[in-house]
Amino acid sequence: MIQDDLYFFKKWFSDYCRSFYSSDIEDQKNISLKEEHTFFVCKNIILISQELSLSKEQIMLAEVVALFHDIGRFPQYAQYKTFRDSISVNHGLLGAETLRKENILKALPDSEQELIIQSVKFHNAFSVPKKEEKNIVFFIQLIRDADKLDIWRVFLEFYESPHESKASAVSLGLPDTPEYSEDVLSCIYRKEIVSLGRIKTLNDFKLLQLSWIFDLNFKPSFQLLVERDYIAKIISNLPKTDEIYNASVFLMEFVQRRVKGLYFKNPLLP
Numbered sequence: 001m002i003q004d005d006l007y008f009f010k011k012w013f014s015d016y017c018r019s020f021y022s023s024d025i026e027d028q029k030n031i032s033l034k035e036e037h038t039f040f041v042c043k044n045i046i047l048i049s050q051e052l053s054l055s056k057e058q059i060m061l062a063e064v065v066a067l068f069h070d071i072g073r074f075p076q077y078a079q080y081k082t083f084r085d086s087i088s089v090n091h092g093l094l095g096a097e098t099l100r101k102e103n104i105l106k107a108l109p110d111s112e113q114e115l116i117i118q119s120v121k122f123h124n125a126f127s128v129p130k131k132e133e134k135n136i137v138f139f140i141q142l143i144r145d146a147d148k149l150d151i152w153r154v155f156l157e158f159y160e161s162p163h164e165s166k167a168s169a170v171s172l173g174l175p176d177t178p179e180y181s182e183d184v185l186s187c188i189y190r191k192e193i194v195s196l197g198r199i200k201t202l203n204d205f206k207l208l209q210l211s212w213i214f215d216l217n218f219k220p221s222f223q224l225l226v227e228r229d230y231i232a233k234i235i236s237n238l239p240k241t242d243e244i245y246n247a248s249v250f251l252m253e254f255v256q257r258r259v260k261g262l263y264f265k266n267p268l269l270p
């Protein structure tokens with residue numbers, strides 16, 4: 001891939017987004033949210049890739065994966081008016097299909113097209129498919145980290161913004177009541193990612209977001225997480241109980257160990 005390909009993809013993406021713009025304020029808010037999210041995920045993936053000392057070429061590929069990772073969100077929202085995959089479509093799969101259908105990547109070598117399409121397809125899978133080729137698994141891990149780092153930003157803005165300016169599709173319509181589930185807390189202590197099926201309240205959903213730290217792959221991602229203080233910020237939006245406090249200590253200790261202990265070199269280097 002050359003720099004001109006990247007320019008072409010960026011222009012294509014912004015035209016594509018614009019084709020979904022709506023005069024309905026609510027719909028427009030939700031579409032803009034995804035367009036803006038994409039922009040920040042691109043920034044995150046570049047930061048992580050640079051820290052991992054990837055080559056210029058690999059960083060461009062990573063940026064294209066980030067640019068297209070949520071492309072399925074636009075047709076998803078247009079058709080179903082929701083970002084909830086469970087009641088509409090899997091937006092990773094839809095994104096991969098969209099890339100193929102529109103033949104956007106046609107200028108790239110087959111191996112790069114496949115890498116981008118598979119990374120988009122699995123960016124939102126519950127876990128990373130280990131069967132894929134090593135190179136593809138690596139880019140899937142990259143996009144998952146870059147994506148999570150920005151989803152934390154989106155949610156924090158949502159929790160902290162006044163009701164009128166909230167993009168409605170963010171909270172998945174969950175009840176904002178003081179409860180949280182024991183079951184969800186126990187997942188955290190087992191260092192498991194909480195599945196959406198267990199979620200009953202918005203507080204459970206906040207705990208689910210915290211559990212994503214167990215699925216972060218790279219040391220630079222943990223560093224960004226710490227720099228941005230996302231854990232403490234999400235915790236501050238949860239009820240102030242001893243249980244939540246203890247869970248927060250557990251999570252912070254896990255992150256500290258990752259930041260200190262792990263060293264990930266670029267696995268693509270010989």
Ligand SMILES: [Fe+2]
Nearest residue numbers: 069070123124
């Ligand atoms: Fe996504």
